[in-house]
Amino acid sequence: MxxxxxxxxxxxxxxxxxxxxxxxxxxxxxxxxxxxxxxxxxxxxxxxxxxxxxxxxxxxxxxxxxxxxxxxxxxxxxxxxxxxxxxxxxxxxxxxxxxxxxxxxxxxxxxxxxxxxxxxxxxxxxxxxxxPEHTITVNLMRPPAELLSNLHSMARRNVKTAQKFGVEVVSGGEELFEEFWTIFTATNERAQLGAFPKPYYLTMLRSGASGGGDAYIVLARHDGRALAGGFFLAMGAITNYLFGGSIKDDRPAEGSGAEGAERKDAKAPTAFYWGAMQDAQQRGYRSFDFWGIPRKLDEGKHSFGVYRMKENFGGEKVWxxxxxxxxxxxxxxxxxxxxxxxxxxxxxxxxxxxxxx
CATH class of the missing domain: 3.40.630.30 (Gcn5-related N-acetyltransferase (GNAT))
Incomplete structure (x- = not known):
């Protein structure tokens, strides 16, 4: 009928x-x-x-x-x-x-x-x-220890490294937007991805949480600077990582004694993904959608590295x-x-x- x-x-x-x-x-x-x-x-x-x-x-x-x-x-x-x-x-x-x-x-x-x-x-x-038709989803209906054990061994090592370096993962709303926007625009320029005008994302952040859904930002900071982050839109049992990226920490190393010495990699992107999954569990979501992997794998494309990073978190590939x-x-x-x-x-x-x- x-x-x-x-x-x-x-x-x-x-x-x-x-x-x-x-x-x-x-x-x-x-x-x-x-x-x-x-x-x-x-x-x-x-x-x-x-x-x-x-x-x-x-x-x-x-x-x-x-x-x-x-x-x-x-x-x-x-x-x-x-x-x-x-x-x-x-x-x-x-x-x-x-x-x-x-x-x-x-x-x-x-x-x-x-x-x-x-x-x-x-x-x-x-x-x-x-x-994006192709994505990876993670079932969050498992204890955190089991989720961690399901990560690729390299991702688990990077989680521990980030913790050792004191990387902080925070989540919130519009008060985090400018830090997210800096990361997002830098990533888009680097990868030649393109983006919509800023009001599009701000409206989604404000309106997405005003009804029965949720919209929020997660950031990974090291020594006070946000190095990785993402924008999430959620409804019901599922949260979706729609937009995000990461930037290199180009500040000189502290206390190195050598002018221009680079900081050690604090593994902020890995800390961001892992922290976002933990945050989603705390918010009560049962599924985490990484939102997009390439249709065709090409090691020369920016998306290949993004795919490898997402794959390390132990999810299921779905269409x-x-x-x-x-x-x-x-x-x-x-x-x-x-x-x-x-x-x-x-x-x-x-x-x-x-x-x-």
Whole structure:
């Protein structure tokens, strides 16, 4: 039976549904949609109803593709009681679409291994997701000692080294943002990754924790300076490491007696990851999503080192597939054009046609 979509302006009631259902993501939370407004995109939220009962939630972002053609996009959504409901959602989405809406793209948040990802779910066809499809997740429902023992031996050594050097891991909100921003922008410049304007991240930090979700920052400091850090968005049982990075401690070594002598590596990035996992446990989250590893491993890419670092923390590799529902006969042509534009942008910025992840 087709499902119904009921529009809502009640942020708290909407987030309560997003937080409690099993097939869910923080990117379907109200706060993430408010951040998208900073990019000129328009979020609309709906309760999904089945015979009068709320069985899901959906945040659709309307994005302009080219003049006269829009995309309806559900980042890591929709939120559902069961994936079996997904085919029945298509008729309701077709009804609410405008004449300018060319395509609906969804990213149902059900983790799978590659061989278990269906190419088609009812009318939905497999497509490239906008969010990172490949990631590593760690089950936090284990004692800290067991989590530590599950780390790669090198990561465990680096955790001990960081502790020996007195690296401090702290978490909080907007009061930590400027330290995070310094690290984040330096990392993006070094790796030629690019970023959205600053208000996008500030809005997500403020709005992400205002309803039923959570948004926070974790930093690893050595001798008072933040050297690694990340931005987290959480909902329900899962926290997601969305943005972050690290910088080199270029301060001279203290008490070395040699002018210009470098400090020893305090292993702040490892301390950050381990501290963020411990902090997530203390906040009550049951799963930690590292948010993105490369589709193809290439030792020459910045993302390869990031992948190796994340892999050291003993998680499980999973995939979050994307699906699409064309609304116009021009949809395939527009999708190919957008893919070409993205490839050209990658070539101009990084000298490679491949995406970052």
């Amino acid at each position: 087709p499902l119904e979509l009921l529009p809502t302006q009640d942020a708290r009631a909407y987030d309560e549904v997003v937080a409690r259902l099993p097939v869910t993501s923080a990117l379907q939370g109200w706060g993430y949609g408010e951040a998208r407004r900073e990019l000129g995109q328009v979020p609309t939220r709906y309760f999904i109803q089945d015979q009068g009962q709320i069985v899901g939630a959906l945040q659709l972002i309307r994005k302009r593709l080219v003049p006269g053609f829009d995309l309806l996009y559900a980042p890591r959504g929709p939120v559902l009681s069961s994936m079996a409901q997904l085919p029945d959602l298509a008729p309701a989405l077709r009804k609410l679409a405008r004449p300018t809406d060319t395509l609906i793209k969804i990213e149902p948040p059900f983790a799978r291994t590659p061989e278990l990802i269906p190419e088609q779910i009812g009318p939905w066809r497999r497509t490239e997701a906008e969010q 979050f597939p994307g699906y699409e529902l064309p609304l116009s006969p021009l949809a395939p042509l527009i999708v190919r054009g957008l893919r070409w534009r993205k490839t050209q942008n990658n070539l101009r910025k990084r000298g490679s046609a491949e995406d970052v992840l």
